[in-house]
Amino acid sequence: MADEETVRELYEGCYRRLVGQVFAVCGNRGEAEDAVQEAFVRAVEKPRRFAQIDNQEAWLRTVALNVLRSRYRRATRFHGLLSRQPAPVTTTTGMSADRVALVDALRQLPYEQREAIALHHIVDLPIREIAAQLGVAEGTIKARLTRGRARLAPLVHEFADDAEEVNHV
Known part of the structure; x- marks a missing residue:
């Protein structure tokens, strides 16, 4: 019991x-x-x-x-x-628009890169622990993070530009 x-x-x-x-x-x-x-x-x-x-x-x-x-x-x-092409994320009750946009941008990445970025930046796990949990080398996680960030940057930047335009209106 x-x-x-x-x-x-x-x-x-x-x-x-x-x-x-x-x-x-x-x-x-x-x-x-x-x-x-x-x-x-x-x-x-x-x-x-x-x-x-x-x-x-x-x-x-x-x-x-x-x-x-x-x-x-x-x-x-x-x-x-x-x-x-992945379907856009729909708004979920209680989620901010920027969170939805971030998840939508993450969905455009290959699964392995998305997984590494989420575990490192959202769950806040160190590279060593991510590698152990996923059963891959630390260098593989570092490569996935580097490639994922490079692919994510223009997508997130695009959202930030849209948000700035709204704030200036």
Whole structure:
């Protein structure tokens, strides 16, 4: 019973934060919620094993990102999404326009770059920890961050220009 209580407390303490972090990667609140819920389901399936994990929130985030990655691969294979332009993010209740614009810009990046940028700049994880969670070399994360920032800069700059025009009117 104590193991279930631990999972319940963790759910109440970090569910919203995890959904926000995963949302930054996928750009779809429903998918983010599903992925985080799937991570909690996997924790509940083996509560004693989950209780032995040192950083349970990091484990949940890793599982949720793996769920997203798996779904993304299946969707890419099934629908040929690599050549399509991503759909714009729709406004979500309680989200500012600049947050929606940032997520929309992130969705235009390749998944690996988007994932690295979200984990580093939104979740605020160090490169070493991102590399460990994703199972890749630190140099790979650095390259993804560099390339992702380079691709993201004009997209974010475009949004900033639009915002300045509105402020000057």
